[in-house]
Amino acid sequence: MRPLLLIFCVAGTTAVYTYAQSAMEVPGIGAIVDSLGSLRPVQGVAGSFLLGPASVMGVLSAACSEQMCLVKTDSKILSATGETDAPTGPALFGMSGDEALVFFPKVRTFARWHNDVLDPLDWEIDGEILSIRATQIAVRKDSEVSVVSSDDATIDSITDASGPVLLLPKGVVFATSDEVVLRQDDAEVRFSLAGAESITAMGPRYAAIRAGDAIYALRTDPGREGLYRLPGSAP
Amino acid sequence: MTRTILLALLLPLAARAQIALFTVNNGAEAQIVDGASLNMGKVAAGDTVSVRIRVKNIGTSPANITYFFVDGLGYTLNRPSLPFPIVPGIPQDVLLSFSESTPAPLYPANLRITSDTNSSVSAFVTATVVVGPVLTVFPVCTGSNGPPASIDFGLVQAGQVRQCNFSLRNPGTQDMTIATFKVANVTGAAFQISMGPSAPFTIPAGGAITFVVNFTPNTATSYTGSLAIETRTYVLTGAGFDTPLPTPLIEFDSGFFESAQQRLLTMRLPTAASSSASGFVNLAFLPDTTLVTDDPAVVFLVTGTRSLPFSVTKGSTLISIGGQTSAAFQTGTTSGQIRFTLSGISTAGDATTTLTIPPLSISIETAAATRRTGDLDIQVTGFDNTYLAGVMTFTFSDLSGNTLPPIHADFTQDFRTFFTRTKAGSMFQVRVSFPVTGDPSGIGSVEVQLSNSAGVQTQHLNFQ
Numbered sequence: 035m036r037p038l039l040l041i042f043c044v045a046g047t048t049a050v051y052t053y054a055q056s057a058m059e060v061p062g063i064g065a066i067v068d069s070l071g072s073l074r075p076v077q078g079v080a081g082s083f084l085l086g087p088a089s090v091m092g093v094l095s096a097a098c099s100e101q102m103c104l105v106k107t108d109s110k111i112l113s114a115t116g117e118t119d120a121p122t123g124p125a126l127f128g129m130s131g132d133e134a135l136v137f138f139p140k141v142r143t144f145a146r147w148h149n150d151v152l153d154p155l156d157w158e159i160d161g162e163i164l165s166i167r168a169t170q171i172a173v174r175k176d177s178e179v180s181v182v183s184s185d186d187a188t189i190d191s192i193t194d195a196s197g198p199v200l201l202l203p204k205g206v207v208f209a210t211s212d213e214v215v216l217r218q219d220d221a222e223v224r225f226s227l228a229g230a231e232s233i234t235a236m237g238p239r240y241a242a243i244r245a246g247d248a249i250y251a252l253r254t255d256p257g258r259e260g261l262y263r264l265p266g267s268a269p
Numbered sequence: 270m271t272r273t274i275l276l277a278l279l280l281p282l283a284a285r286a287q288i289a290l291f292t293v294n295n296g297a298e299a300q301i302v303d304g305a306s307l308n309m310g311k312v313a314a315g316d317t318v319s320v321r322i323r324v325k326n327i328g329t330s331p332a333n334i335t336y337f338f339v340d341g342l343g344y345t346l347n348r349p350s351l352p353f354p355i356v357p358g359i360p361q362d363v364l365l366s367f368s369e370s371t372p373a374p375l376y377p378a379n380l381r382i383t384s385d386t387n388s389s390v391s392a393f394v395t396a397t398v399v400v401g402p403v404l405t406v407f408p409v410c411t412g413s414n415g416p417p418a419s420i421d422f423g424l425v426q427a428g429q430v431r432q433c434n435f436s437l438r439n440p441g442t443q444d445m446t447i448a449t450f451k452v453a454n455v456t457g458a459a460f461q462i463s464m465g466p467s468a469p470f471t472i473p474a475g476g477a478i479t480f481v482v483n484f485t486p487n488t489a490t491s492y493t494g495s496l497a498i499e500t501r502t503y504v505l506t507g508a509g510f511d512t513p514l515p516t517p518l519i520e521f522d523s524g525f526f527e528s529a530q531q532r533l534l535t536m537r538l539p540t541a542a543s544s545s546a547s548g549f550v551n552l553a554f555l556p557d558t559t560l561v562t563d564d565p566a567v568v569f570l571v572t573g574t575r576s577l578p579f580s581v582t583k584g585s586t587l588i589s590i591g592g593q594t595s596a597a598f599q600t601g602t603t604s605g606q607i608r609f610t611l612s613g614i615s616t617a618g619d620a621t622t623t624l625t626i627p628p629l630s631i632s633i634e635t636a637a638a639t640r641r642t643g644d645l646d647i648q649v650t651g652f653d654n655t656y657l658a659g660v661m662t663f664t665f666s667d668l669s670g671n672t673l674p675p676i677h678a679d680f681t682q683d684f685r686t687f688f689t690r691t692k693a694g695s696m697f698q699v700r701v702s703f704p705v706t707g708d709p710s711g712i713g714s715v716e717v718q719l720s721n722s723a724g725v726q727t728q729h730l731n732f733q
Contacts, residue, residue, distance in 0.1 A: 056680050058687045061634065061650045061698040079634045079652055079696050081529035082566045082602045085573065239635070248571075255635070262531055263597055265566070266573020 060084075064098040064237020066249055066264065073105055076236060076264065080253050083264050097127035097134075100238040104134055104147065111136070116150035128166030128201070129235060135166045144184075157184045165233075167201035174199075179208070192217075200233040200241050202254060207233050207241050214243060214252060216259055225252070225261040287328035287388035288355065290380075293321040293362065306393045307380065309367050313401025313500045317368040322346075324363065324382065326355040332384040334361075339394060341378020343369035352385065367396045372441075400441035402472060402498060407434040415504075420496065422460075422484035422507030427544050428583075431484045431507070432463065437498065438477035445472045452482060452505070453495045459486050460494035460505050489544075512543045514581065516618035517588060519550070519609050522595075526624050528602050528654040529632065531570065533595045534609065536579060536588035547580035548614030550590060552598060556605040557628065558656040560685060564601035564694045571596060576612075602652035602694035604628040628655045630724030638715050638730035645703045645712055647730065652696040653721050659684045660720040661701070668713035676703070 063076040063083070072088030073096055095106040105112040106125040123140030133148040135155075142163075144155040159182060161175035169184045172192065179199055181190040192199060197209030205218025209230035216223045229245045236242035236251060243250040243261075253260045290301040301307055301322075312318040326332055333352040339345070348363035355361055369376060376396045383389040406412040406420050410433035413419045425431045439445040450468035452460050465480025472478055486492055486509025494505040515538045522533040536550065552575050554567040569577050569591075577591045590596040600607065607624040633651040640646075647663065659681025665673045678701070688695060705712070709732075717728045 055702045056678075056683055056699055057702075058683065058697050058699045060691050060693045061696055077693065077696070078566065079529055079602065079632070079650065081531055082599055082652070082694065082696065084566055084693060263570045265568050265570045265599060 062237070063240050063251070064235070064242070065089075065096055065103050066234075066236055066242045067093045067096050068249070069247065076240075076251065080258070080260055081262055083251060083262065085264060085266055094124040095127070095234070097129055097235040098237045099129035099131075099235065101132050102129070104129070104136075106136075111147060111150075111152065113147075113150055118147070118150045118152050120145075120152055126163060126166055127235065128168065130168050135168070137163050137166055137171075139163065155184070157186075159184075159186050164199040165201040165206075167203065170201060172199045172201050172206070181206075197230050198233045198243075200235065202241075205254070207243075207252060207254070209233065209243070214250075214261065216252065216254060218254070219256055221256070223259045227261065287326060287330075287332055287386050288334070288382060288384045288390055289325045289327045290382060290390045290392065291323040291325065293323050298323060301380075301390065301392045303390045304392070306395065309365075309394060309396040311397045311399050311500055312367060312369075314372050314398050315368070315370045316401060316500060317366055318396065318500065319364050319366040322363050322365050322380075324355055324361045326357045326359075328386070328388070329357055330386075331356045332386045332388065334382060335385050336381065336383035336389075337363070339365060339378050339380045341376065341394065343367050343376050343396070343398075344378045344394065346380075355384070365394070367394075369396075369398045372398045372400050399500070400439070400443075400445070401500060402445060402447065403438045403440050404498060404501075404503070405436040405438070407436070409433075412503075417504050418501065419504035419506060420482075422482075422505065424508050424510050425484055425486050426512050427486050427488050427509040428512075429485070433482050433484065435465075435480050435482065436477050437472065437480065439472035439474060442474050444474055446470075447472060447499055449497050449499050451497050453497070455493045455495075457487060457492065459492040459507065459509075460484055460496075511546055511615065513615040513617045514538060514542055514546050515540045516616050517611065517620045519620055519622040521624070526600060526626060528600055528604065528626055528629060529652065530600045531597055532600060533597055534590065535595045536590060538581060538586040538588065541584050541586055542581045543583065545581065545583045546614055547578060549576050549612045550579050550596070551576045551610050551612055553608045553610070554601065554603070554605060555608065556603045558603065558605075560656045560688055561603065561692065561694075563692075564603040564605070565692065566599050566694050566696075567601040567603075567607060569596050569598045579611075600624075600626055602654050602696050603656070604654040626654065628721075628723040631658055631719040631721050631726040633719070633726060633728050636717065636728045636730055638732045640709045640712070640732050642709075643704060643706075645705055645709055645715070645732065646700055647703075647715060647717060648698065648700045649717065649719065649728070650696075650698040651719075652694065653684070653719075654695050655721045655723055656685070656688055656695055657681070657721045658695075658697075658719060662718040662720075663701070663703070664716040664718075665712050666714045666716075667711050670713070 060077050065075050068074050073090040073093045075086035077084045092107050104127050110117045111120045121138040121141045126137040128135040136145045144157040146153045161173040165172040170181050179192040179195040180188050195208035199208040207216050212228040214225045214227045230243050232244045234242045241252040249264045251262045291298040309318050333354050335352045345366045378394040380394050381391045411421050448469045452462050461483050463481045463483040484507045489509050489511040491508045496503040517536050520535050554564050579590045581588045604626050609622045611620045631653045635650045637648050661678045662675045664675040714731045719726045
């Protein structure tokens with residue numbers, strides 16, 4: 035932006051130039067699946083959201099991380115770089131860098147997604163699979179929710195979780211009958227919200243919570259947690 | 270021989286029976302037998318009474334009507350020009366009317382129709398002209414002699430009653446018996462006789478009676494009815510209208526208003542609604558800046574739009590917005606005014622309510638500092654509701670905490686271009702890159718100052 039006029043030296047070896055460049059864009063938060071099964075980008079800042087136009091139709095599941103978004107249609111997994119055949123029905127995604135673990139509830143199988151390739155995994159986990167994080171799985175058995183390893187060994191339990199669960203990199207979001215609970219870093223924040231039906235990874239800092247006709251955005255940044263409603267998410 | 274004679278006798282009979290006449294009353298036919306009498310009843314002097322006559326060809330071959338007249342004082346026949354064809358299965362309606370101004374007990378006439386097939390029907394028609402009662406309607410209702418004669422009750426608030434006073438006078442020299450005296454409604458029961466005699470009753474010569482008809486509309490719509498008095502029928506008209514609602518109070522959840530909030534709007538009435546009503550609550554945004562004309566994030570959340578229906582039920586002060594007790598909306602990322610208005614409804618006063626969203630110093634949502642080979646990157650996400658961002662100061666420090674002289678940068682024009690291009694409010698994600706030489710790992714942190722017209726926002730970042 036500015037011609038180099040000054041050079042500031044640090045420790046005699048490093049110079050920081052006053053030549054600064056800027057790049058600007060509308061902040062992206064992630065993506066949701068709307069009530070019509072369309073993938074909608076979400077932009078904005080906490081408390082002021084914009085829903086973008088539908089980009090993919092016939093979406094059953096979607097999840098986004100800092101690096102990428104994965105979209106499940108009836109028989110494929112779509113990414114920004116391509117698509118791959120997949121078992122029919124919805125999917126649970128556990129994003130990790132540029133890879134993801136995927137669970138297909140309809141056929142109860144796990145797989146690893148990377149570079150638009152799906153490698154089956156021979157994991158066998160009893161119970162209702164709720165969420166995946168790296169090699170950890172949140173599973174509901176006999177109304178109790180646990181976090182188990184890929185060999186079905188119990189690692190932790192999630193008390194109070196009677197509704198959907200989303201494992202975060204360093205925490206968990208789950209729903210009770212009338213609340214959404216965010217636990218991370220040994221802290222817990224509760225938000226009043228009845229009837230949560232699903233919780234998915236909207237983006238690196240937000241979870242999408244569907245409750246009835248509405249879709250909510252839960253900000254998960256430690257210390258800046260907040261629950262917001264997304265505009266225009268009613269059918 | 271016998272067979273031939275029989276046919277010859279029958280032929281004239283068959284020919285005479287080819288044309289038939291019927292009276293039609295409310296769709297019901299009654300045949301007028303040849304030679305029969307047709308009484309058109311009593312008619313008030315100067316009034317007109319009419320009877321619909323239907324002509325049918327009940328034979329098997331077409332015929333032409335060559336004669337069709339009524340001869341008698343006061344009678345007219347409204348029919349097609351002669352001759353006109355009449356074919357089997359396709360009737361022809363005509364109108365027989367009578368009107369005279371002189372009272373008399375009998376006005377006779379002959380009605381006759383003849384076809385070119387020598388079929389004919391005749392009827393003896395009678396009517397009586399009597400002195401009719403004179404109806405007077407008093408304000409606020411108004412009357413018209415028509416035709417048709419009518420009485421208008423005007424506009425009446427739904428649920429309220431308008432009473433119309435009438436006088437019915439006998440102008441004759443003999444007592445007058447009123448056998449027909451009733452009100453009928455096309456829909457509902459808005460028109461009712463509330464005070465007056467019941468038929469039959471007598472009005473003495475030169476005397477009068479009074480009566481009252483109430484008009485009580487239930488809803489805001491037009492009403493029609495009729496008032497039948499002897500030989501006359503008056504059309505009754507009136508219309509209901511909704512009462513203006515007491516001016517609704519537009520209220521919000523408590524707390525200071527600023528950008529990037531999701532707030533609740535509620536509406537209520539200061540007094541109970543006298544009738545059920547519905548309309549729309551709308552919001553509009555007026556930005557302080559001239560750089561943009563709107564902020565698309567300022568919407569009602571339930572629909573993502575700027576208008577929601579509302580309704581209130583009679584007797585209630587609670588207003589339902591989109592079927593809910595409240596409506597959430599976003600305040601956006603632009604300083605200015607959010608104006609709430611009502612439409613589609615009549616209110617006693619203007620319910621417009623305006624919220625002011627004040628200018629803020631730049632709000633930082635996230636910020637990060639990262640090193641790349643040859644560059645130091647600083648990424649900031651936030652919003653500038655003044656649209657005047659751009660002046661930045663970066664103060665780098667080494668790992669020991671020694672600070673370098675601050676670096677000033679002015680990206681004002683870049684921000685202006687960005688804001689006007691994206692039309693997404695003032696939200697932004699900016700990455701500022703600084704070229705470096707040597708090992709950037711020696712840079713430990715940076716203090717970023719972002720300025721706008723409302724103040725300076727400072728963020729300390731450690732390089733990752």
